[in-house]
Amino acid sequence: MSFFNLNPRLEGDSYFVADLPLCAVRLMKDATYPWLMLIPRKQDMVEIIDLDEQDQQQLIKEIARASKVLRSVINCEKLNVAALGNQVSQLHVHVIARFRDDAAWPGPVWGAVPAQPYEPEKADDLIEQLRDAFASEDE
Numbered sequence: 001m002s003f004f005n006l007n008p009r010l011e012g013d014s015y016f017v018a019d020l021p022l023c024a025v026r027l028m029k030d031a032t033y034p035w036l037m038l039i040p041r042k043q044d045m046v047e048i049i050d051l052d053e054q055d056q057q058q059l060i061k062e063i064a065r066a067s068k069v070l071r072s073v074i075n076c077e078k079l080n081v082a083a084l085g086n087q088v089s090q091l092h093v094h095v096i097a098r099f100r101d102d103a104a105w106p107g108p109v110w111g112a113v114p115a116q117p118y119e120p121e122k123a124d125d126l127i128e129q130l131r132d133a134f135a136s137e138d139e
Contacts, residue, residue, distance in 0.1 A: 004041040004042065004043055005043065006024065006039065006090075007088050007090040007092075009087075009088050010026070010037065010039060010088055010090060010092060011026075013028060013029055014026035014027055014028050014029055014037055015027045015029065015123060015127055017036065017127055017130050017131060017134075018130070018131055018134050019041070020038070020062045020065065020066075020134075021058060021062070022040050022041065022042075022055060022058045022059060022062055023038040023039055023040050023041065023059065023062050023093075024038070024039045024041055025037070025038055025066060025130075025134070026039065027123070027126065027127060027130065028094075028115075029115065029117060029118060029123075030115035030116060030117075031116045031117065031118045031119075031122065031123075032102070032103055032109075032113060032115065032116045033096050033097060033098065033102060033103075033104075033109050034070060034073075034074045034076070034096075034097040034126065035094060035095070035096045035097065035109070036066050036069075036070055036094070036095040036096075036130075037092050037093065037094055037095075038059070038062055038063060038066055038092065038093045038095065039090065039091070039092045039093075040055065040059060040091055042055065042091075045090065045091035046085065046089050046090070046091055047083075047085075047091065048083060048091065050091065051091075059093070063081060063093055063095065065134075065137055066095045067079050067081065067095050068137065069130060069133040069134055069137060070095055070097050070130070071097070072133050073126070073129045073130055073133050074097040076097035076098055076099060077098060077099050077100055078097075078098040078099075079095060079096065079097060079098065080094070080095075080096040080098055080108070080109070081093065081094065081095050081096075082094045082096075096109055
């Protein structure tokens with residue numbers, strides 16, 4: 001893998017979960033919505049189209065894998081997947097578990113309510129469950 005710097009805001013807003021072949025997987029520090037971010041470990045990527053074709057295909061596979069993992073762990077009703085980058089230009093993809101009774105339903109999660117921090121043990125437990133689910137996806 002080539003040299004890679006994680007944007008400080010992405011790093012500060014999330015916990016490390018796992019490394020996939022292309023992407024770092026991180027859990028957003030917002031207990032309101034279980035929310036993963038996939039960040040391709042490639043330097044100077046802003047848009048999906050900035051990745052070469054092989055990496056674009058790998059990204060889609062990893063989005064699908066993260067979506068399956070999140071759904072299996074959280075048992076959510078809906079998954080939202082987005083690559084916006086309006087505030088942080090470094091390429092990253094959000095995979096967000098949604099429920100009909102969540103604070104933002106049916107609208108987007110951004111700005112609906114202030115982020116609620118995880119209690120440390122709950123964050124650790126969720127990260128462990130996610131790691132186990134990613135590991136079982138490997139088998």
